[in-house]
Amino acid sequence: xxxxxxxxxxxxxxxxxxxxxxxxxxxxxxxxxxxxxxxxxxxxxxxxxxxxxxxxxxxxxxxxxxxxxxxxxxxxxxxxxxxxxxxxxxxxxxxxxxxxxxxxxxxxxxxxxxxxxxxxxxxxxxxxxxxxxxxxxxxxxxxxxxxxxxxxxxxxxxxxxxxxxxxxxxxxxxxxxxxxxxxxxxxxxxxxxxxxxxxxxxxxxxxxxxxxxxxxxxxxxxxxxxxxxxxxxxxxxxxxxxxxxxxxxxxxxxxxxxxxxxxxxxxxxxxxxxxxxxxxxxxxxxxxxxxxxxxxxxxxxxxxxxxxxxxxxxxxxxxxxxxxxxxxxxxxxxxxxxxxxxxxxxxxxxxxxxxxxxxxxxxxxxxxxxxxxxxxxxxxxxxxxxxxxxxxxxxxx
Amino acid sequence: xxxxxxxxxxxxxxxxxxxxxxxxxxxxxxxxxxxxxxxxxxxxxxxxxxxxxxxxxxxxxxxxxxxxxxxxxxxxxxxxxxxxxxxxxxxxxxxxxxxxxxxxxxxxxxxxxxxxxxxxxxxxxxxxxxxxxxxxxxxxxxxxxxxxxxxxxxxxxxxxxxxxxxxxxxxxxxxxxxxxxxxxxxxxxxx
Numbered sequence: 001x002x003x004x005x006x007x008x009x010x011x012x013x014x015x016x017x018x019x020x021x022x023x024x025x026x027x028x029x030x031x032x033x034x035x036x037x038x039x040x041x042x043x044x045x046x047x048x049x050x051x052x053x054x055x056x057x058x059x060x061x062x063x064x065x066x067x068x069x070x071x072x073x074x075x076x077x078x079x080x081x082x083x084x085x086x087x088x089x090x091x092x093x094x095x096x097x098x099x100x101x102x103x104x105x106x107x108x109x110x111x112x113x114x115x116x117x118x119x120x121x122x123x124x125x126x127x128x129x130x131x132x133x134x135x136x137x138x139x140x141x142x143x144x145x146x147x148x149x150x151x152x153x154x155x156x157x158x159x160x161x162x163x164x165x166x167x168x169x170x171x172x173x174x175x176x177x178x179x180x181x182x183x184x185x186x187x188x189x190x191x192x193x194x195x196x197x198x199x200x201x202x203x204x205x206x207x208x209x210x211x212x213x214x215x216x217x218x219x220x221x222x223x224x225x226x227x228x229x230x231x232x233x234x235x236x237x238x239x240x241x242x243x244x245x246x247x248x249x250x251x252x253x254x255x256x257x258x259x260x261x262x263x264x265x266x267x268x269x270x271x272x273x274x275x276x277x278x279x280x281x282x283x284x285x286x287x288x289x290x291x292x293x294x295x296x297x298x299x300x301x302x303x304x305x306x307x308x309x310x311x312x313x314x315x316x317x318x319x320x321x322x323x324x325x326x327x328x329x330x331x332x333x334x335x336x337x338x339x340x341x342x343x344x345x346x347x348x349x350x351x352x353x354x355x356x357x358x359x360x361x362x363x364x365x366x367x368x369x370x371x372x373x374x375x376x377x378x379x380x381x382x383x384x385x386x387x388x389x390x391x392x393x394x395x396x397x
Numbered sequence: 398x399x400x401x402x403x404x405x406x407x408x409x410x411x412x413x414x415x416x417x418x419x420x421x422x423x424x425x426x427x428x429x430x431x432x433x434x435x436x437x438x439x440x441x442x443x444x445x446x447x448x449x450x451x452x453x454x455x456x457x458x459x460x461x462x463x464x465x466x467x468x469x470x471x472x473x474x475x476x477x478x479x480x481x482x483x484x485x486x487x488x489x490x491x492x493x494x495x496x497x498x499x500x501x502x503x504x505x506x507x508x509x510x511x512x513x514x515x516x517x518x519x520x521x522x523x524x525x526x527x528x529x530x531x532x533x534x535x536x537x538x539x540x541x542x543x544x545x546x547x548x549x550x551x552x553x554x555x556x557x558x559x560x561x562x563x564x565x566x567x568x569x570x571x572x573x574x575x576x577x578x579x580x581x582x583x584x585x586x587x588x
Contacts, residue, residue: 012519019521026524038526046440047526061443061464064525122528122535125439 030060035111035133038118040125043068043077055101071101073108080113084129087117098136109137150186156221157186163228164192169366172196174203174275178365179392180373182335182380188388189213189220189266190333191228195235203275207238207245208392210287211268212333214308216388223264227252227309245270245283249309249316253285256310265308269331273323273396280329283318285309288334291354295326299358328365329394330357335387336372339379365393401540405559407572409542411507412459412500412557417546419499420553425474429546437543441554445525446493448501450508452515454563457504458538461497462525462554465489470551494520496553511570534558 029036030049037048045052048063055071056063069077076099086095094116102108111133118128160183170177179192191211197204211227213220230252237243249268256266269287273280282290286308292300304317323329330353337349340356356375360368372391380386413431421429442462450457468489476484497520505517538558545552561567 008519015519015521019523022523038529040439046529047524061466064440064443065438118529120530120532122439122530122532125529128529 034135035131037063037068038128038130039068041127041129043081046128072099073103076100083113084115087115087129093117101133109135110140112136153186153218156218157183160187160221160224163225165194170194172203172206173397175206175273175394175396176365177206177208177392177394178369180369180376180390182373182376182389184216184335184380184386184388187216187218187221189216189224190335190388190390191224192390192392193228193231194392195238197239197241206273206275208271208273208329208331208394209268210331210333210390210392211266211309212287212335212388212390213264213266215264220264223256223260223266226255226259227266227268230255245272245281246316246318249283249285250314253309253311253314257312257314260310262310262312265310267308267333271329271331271392271394273329273394275396278323278396280321280323281318282321283316285314285316286311288332288337288350291330291332291357292321292323293328293330293357293361295324297358297361299354301354323396325396327396328357328361329396330391331394332391333388335389336376336391338387339376339383339389365395369393402564402568404564404568404570405540405561407570408457408504408559408567409540409557411504411572412457412542412555413544415503416500416544416553416555419503420471420496420546423496423499424471426471426548428548430548432545432552434543434545437554437556440525440528441543441556442525444490444493444522445528446490446497446520446522448497448520449518450501450505450515451518453513454561454566455508455513455515456538456560456562458534458558459497459501460528460556460558461493462556463489463493467547467551467553468492471547490522493522493553507572508570511567511572513566513570 032049033051035049035051035055037052038046040046045063045066045068048060048066050060053060053063056066058066072080080099083095083097083099087093094114096112096114098110098112100108100110113131113133115129115131118130121128164181165179168179177194181188181190181192183190189212191209191213193209195207197207209231211224213223213227231248234243234248234251238248249270252266252268256264265286267284267286267288269285269290270283271280271290272283282302282304283306284290284304285306287306289301289303292302294300302319302321304319306316307314332353337353339349340352341349356372357368360371363371369391376389380389417429417431421427440462442464444463444465446461446463448459450459465484465486469484472484472492501517501520505515508515538560540559540561541556543554543556545554547553
């Protein structure tokens, strides 16, 4: 075999490699799931992919010299051309804009276009443009749905706020109360309420409730609405001493179990204070322990067992105790201690909460609450999926 | 406007005639026709086969633009209907490579007979679109010519581009009867 024949064979191998590589690269461009085309200044297609062919109703090899106008309305094609003027001024030689394709308003699809001018062409092709278009109609639809959902959540949040006590700070001759409600999203699964029973002009008892439904968002918010409705009805009976707390808890547990079919549970804590006897009663359906900070600085952790409302095989315990003027009570949802530790360690967070409240024993409730809310706000920013966090602070006078 | 020299016209004429006879023989179709369109589009087809002849102050490039469906129609005498429908793109590219080889080979032989030795490249197939980037070829190959051959609904668009750096070598060539001589003396063989 002559040397030139060997040269030709070697060259053939190289050409073959390049040819194959080119075929594969072209085939990738042909099948990318977005609009890709090169057009001349009249809008005629010089190169396009399968997505373009599909839109124009031809096969890939029939695309050349098809007019891209066909996919636009006349108005939108004029808009498209007018955008090309900005190419000259574009810093990176590319422009991006949004423009719909399709014949009628109802059948149009929104596309995000990226256009650049091709360089290094034959002299008879003065201007050619490379364009890619991405169908963003589904994305726009989802965005609209999301905005609608956001509106719904805002409305839910507004309604939920109606279920909370009107005043954040409430005071009677026997107590002062302050609460903080911080949902993880606009609407949450925490719920707070208080009710005062009077006999004559004297306050006979005060009841403070804090509920926490599993999860957060619209679903739990609806559960809190059910529980809140039940409690409002109960308030009438409570005032007339016709229904006891134990009965309330079991009625709510039955309702929740029936309605949510064990999908949603709610922890519920109730603190009842009797100022005449200076006695308190604590009921907990799976809620975090009650914290009582005595005036002398001693922190008492009152933990009693109980199952959340809606959970199977429910049971509930209650505990009575004495209190003195100046004693403070703290009822909270588990989101509070969870937020106070970076790794959401509930036990460690509970200890941190106790220590914080002990440190603040000489501060007013208002300042203590402000400081705690600041801590929770900071923690929420660095927590990827925070829980709702609510707390009631009560001080006996 | 520059007038195309006669020796360049002769080369184009040779290529036109040769392309028709080679395609007729290759496809076993006696109805292959030649058409000279008024205007050449920038990209005459989705696919493009290229072959180059060079040597002795002359460079000639032949580009054959085509569609797969047209090659399927032109090869109706090769394959039965099912085979034609299933004809893979690679087989249609091979067809064009071989066609370019035949036309380029005929020209090489004709130039040999005029004592001008040229080399011939391997045939390559790529997308017709790629031709828009052939700026250098566009500038250096001064003489261009295009024509169509085939059937009314299945054809190839051919473009020849010629660069001559030393006209003294070629200007006295006689290519007028070269194509008939090549045909008579050489049985056209296809792969």
